[in-house]
Amino acid sequence: MMKCTTCNTDVLAKKNFVRFNCPDCGQVEIVRCLECKQRNAKYSCSGCAFQGP
Ligand SMILES: [Zn+2]
Ligand SMILES: [Zn+2]
Numbered sequence: 377m378m379k380c381t382t383c384n385t386d387v388l389a390k391k392n393f394v395r396f397n398c399p400d401c402g403q404v405e406i407v408r409c410l411e412c413k414q415r416n417a418k419y420s421c422s423g424c425a426f427q428g429p
Contacts, residue, residue, distance in 0.1 A: 381419045382412040400426035 380387050387393035392410035397403070404423035412419070420427045 378407055380409040380412055381406050381422075382408055382417045385409050385411075398423060398426055399428060400424050 378387050378393075379385065380393065387407055387409050390409055394408050394410075394413060396406055398406055398421040400421060401424040404421050406419055406421065408417075408419060411417075416429045418427055418429055
């Protein structure tokens with residue numbers, strides 16, 4: 377199960393989501409559903425506390 381970092385939705389239940397490594401530490405994979413991406417919702421990295429839109 378893979379969850380949206382921002383809203384905790386199960387993204388595997390949706391078709392559209394993005395995955396990328398944290399732009400700051402590069403260690404943690406950030407998962408965002410399309411809705412959060414479109415809303416520009418904030419996410420925070422669980423590894424280094426980086427916050428980004
Ligand atoms: Zn989301
Ligand atoms: Zn990080």
